[in-house]
Amino acid sequence: MMANLPRRLIGEILGTVFLLAAVVGSGVMAQKLAGGNAALALLGNTLPTGAILTVLILTFSPLSGAHFNPAVSIAFALRRELPWSGAAAYVAVQVIGGIAGVWIAHAMFELPVWQVSLNVRTGLGQWLAEFFATFGLLLTILGCIERTPAAVPYAVGLYITSAYWFTASTSFANPAVTIARSISDTFAGIAPAAAPAFIAAQLAGMLAAVALSGWLWPRVRAEIGHPNPLPL
Numbered sequence: 089m090m091a092n093l094p095r096r097l098i099g100e101i102l103g104t105v106f107l108l109a110a111v112v113g114s115g116v117m118a119q120k121l122a123g124g125n126a127a128l129a130l131l132g133n134t135l136p137t138g139a140i141l142t143v144l145i146l147t148f149s150p151l152s153g154a155h156f157n158p159a160v161s162i163a164f165a166l167r168r169e170l171p172w173s174g175a176a177a178y179v180a181v182q183v184i185g186g187i188a189g190v191w192i193a194h195a196m197f198e199l200p201v202w203q204v205s206l207n208v209r210t211g212l213g214q215w216l217a218e219f220f221a222t223f224g225l226l227l228t229i230l231g232c233i234e235r236t237p238a239a240v241p242y243a244v245g246l247y248i249t250s251a252y253w254f255t256a257s258t259s260f261a262n263p264a265v266t267i268a269r270s271i272s273d274t275f276a277g278i279a280p281a282a283a284p285a286f287i288a289a290q291l292a293g294m295l296a297a298v299a300l301s302g303w304l305w306p307r308v309r310a311e312i313g314h315p316n317p318l319p320l
Contacts, residue, residue, distance in 0.1 A: 091151050093174065099152035100178050101185035103144045107156050108189025108268045109196075110140040115275035116197045129275060130252065138249030145241035154241075157262040158182055159222055159294040160229065166298050179264070186268030194272065205270050205277030209257060214282075215289040217257035222293030224251065225261045227301060234305040263287045 091099070111133070118132025145154040153170075155161045158179040165175035194201045228247045232240045251259035260266045260278070266287055270280040278286065 093177065096152040096174075097177055097181045099148040100155060101181040101188075103148045103152070103154055103156045104182045104185030104264060105189040105192065106144055107137075107140060108186045108265065109193045110136050110189075111265065112190050112193035112269070112272050112274055112276050113196060116193065116199070119275040130258070133258075133275060134249055134252040137252065138245040141248055142241045142245030145244060149241065152178075156182060156185075156264070158264050159226065159262060159290050162291070163226055163230070163294050163298050166295075167302075182264040183267055186264040187271065190268045190272045194274075199274070203271055203273040203277075205273045205279050207273070207277040208279045208282055210282045210285065213256045215285055217255035218260060218286050218289035219293040219296075221251050221255045221257065221259040221261040222290040223297045224293075225259075226294050226297030230297065230301040231305065257286070260286055261290060261293075263290055266290070 114136035115129075115133045118129040122129035122132060141156075144156065148154040148156075153164070155164070155178055161170060161175045161178040161182070164170040165172050170178070191201050194203065225244070225247055228243050229240060232243045248259060248261070251261065260269070263286075266278060266283050269276050269278050270283045
């Protein structure tokens, strides 16, 4: 039975809250425990992020499709598998949920709730990394949906775990995550001035993946408004 839009939006906001709480909270914990070892801190940030993504997609995919990412929601709207009105609502709650998740992480670690990141992440290599990370993430999702939809949660979690290490930007690959991390002056943060270029690169990567996926996996498009773009 199709979940109504309010229930789907609650699923998206809850999932994005937990995702950002995990990203920022694990970054804070990793930095506390790593003793100045940046590689160890990154590993401590990476593993919880990949793990929570798998859990959240398994939990919320039957309800909302478990996008937690404006690039994913826009991609499904472009593929006519989600109405644009629904995609706009998804994007709005994803951004709100991301911000809430960051604030919860700050509060749990007794940090100032309101912060602005001073971590400048910029340059051609960083932008290319975000393009490539998002391109790969969308291909992972769309490819798995076509042949092995039950594998999506595990594929996404493993992809992000890997992309943290093979991309120069540590694979944000998500405009809502980028916005939320700009208000956290912690290990996971990004300076607000650097965020727009990251988001532009992410959306460009998403568009390239949508275009290529239609050729790689041609199929009859799902009916608009399908409730579960990431079926299990």
